[in-house]
Amino acid sequence: MARKYGPVMSFRLGVRPHIIISSPEMARQVLKEHDVEFASRPLFSTISRLVSHNFQDLIFAPHGERWKMLRRVCGTELFTASKVSHFASTRKRELGAFGAIVEASAKDGHEFDLSSMLHEYFTNLMTCVLFGRKFYGTDTPLTPEAEAYKASWAIQAKESRRLFAGDYIPAMRWLDTLRGTQNRLKNEVLPARSRFLEAVIEEHAKDFDPENPRDFVDVMLTLGGEDKLSNDQIIALLQDLLLAGTGTSKGTIEWAISELIVNPRVQEKAHEELDRVVGRDRPLEESHLNDLPYIQAIVKEVFRKRPIAPLGVPHYNDREVTLAGYTIPAHTTVLVNIWAIHHDPSVWSDPELFLPERFLGSDHSVLGNDFDLLPFSSGRRRCVGIPLAMPHVTLTLAYLLHRWSWRSPLGKPIEMAELAGAGIAGVASPRIVCASHR
C-alpha cells in the first residue's frame, strides 16, 4: 500500500481523519521537525479508559503537563543506568528459573511451547522489577486478589483486540454498551486491578527504605514535590509498564528464535561467537554482551525485519499542521508505518532476507536517531523503556543461544506469518520448537 499511495496517505475511519507515514524522510518530519505538534494521542472512549486506568496513565496521555511529569519520572527515576544495573540480579535470577524450565522441557528431544514459557518469564521479570512479586511458577499459591488481577489481564487483552463502533461513529455507541464492554470494565477489570495494586502499594509503604529501593513501587513512593504520584497514578503507570514491557520483549524473542531456526547459517555464526567469547563451560553474564557484536546485529535485524509495533502507537495533533505541503487538519490520528520503512527496498537491500551482517561495522542505531530504523519510534514520545528493553531482549536471546541449538520439530515447519492485533505484530501461532543442549 505504501508503494502504491506514497509516503503520506490519508483516509477516514468514521468521523476520524487518519494519515499513514511511510518513508524515513516523512517520519523525520513528523517525529523531529513537527515533534511537538504531533506529540499527542487520540482518545478512544472505551479502550482508552480501560487501559489508561481512567485516563491517569502515560502511554495514552495527551501531550501536556501530566504526560511531562510522568515521562520525567520515568527518565530521571525509573530507567536510569543505575536503576537498570540495580536490577541485574533480578534478571539473572529470573533467567536462571526460565532456563531450568526450558532445560526440563527440551529433554530427550521433546517439542515444547516456547511462547507460553516466554510469556510467563517476561511477566515474572516485569512484575519482579515493578513490585517484587511473581505470578507464575511460585511454590506459594496466589492470593484470590492476585488471581483476580491476573484474570483481569486476559479480559483486557481480549477487549483491546476489538474495534469499538462508537469510537468512530458516535451515534453507534449503543452497540458497544450492548456488547457489555463498559460493564465488564467497570465491574471486573478496574476493581480487580485497584484491589490488588492498592494492597501492593500499602504493603510497600509500610517498610520501604528510600535509600535502598527494592523495586519500582519503592522508587515511586520516594517521590515528592511536583513529582509526587497519587496511588491512582502509580497504578496506571505500573499497568502501562507491564503492558508495554512484556508482549513486546516476548514477541521479539519469538521472532528471533523463529528467524534463527529458518536461517541455520545465522544460528551457527551466533554459536561460534558465543563459544569464542564466553565458552561452553562458563555461564553467560550480562558483562559479555558488549563483546558479542554478532548477537547485537541479530537483535537489530529482528527489530528491522519484525518490528513488534508495525504502526507504532498512534500520534495526534491538537492543531492544524502543514506537513511537506499537505494540510493536516487538527485532530488527525497519525500512524508511522515502521514496517514499510523497515522493508523499503530503496533504503534496505534485500529487505525480505534476514541478514544481521548488514549491521556489522555500521553505526546504525535503534534509538531513534536514524529514521530508516525506528523499532522504538523517535522524538519526545519515543519508547521510554529502551534502557530496560535492550538488556531484556539481548540477554535473553544470548542466553537461549549459549545453552541450546534450536530447530523446528520434525515435519512441523515454523509458521512465519505475522498476526497483527492491538498494534502488536506477534507470531501467528505459538512457537512449538525443539532445543538441544550444547
Ligand code: HEM
Ligand atoms: C522490544 C521491546 C520494545 C519495543 C519494540 C517498544 C516499542 C515502542 C514503541 C514503537 C512505542 C511508541 C512510541 C511513539 O509513540 O512514538 C513505545 C512506547 C512506549 N514504551 Fe516501549 N517498546 C519496548 C519495550 C518497552 C519496555 C520494556 C517498556 C517499559 C517497561 C516500555 C514502555 C513504553 C512506554 C511507557 C511507552 C509510551 C511513551 C509515551 O507515550 O510517552 N516499552 N514503545
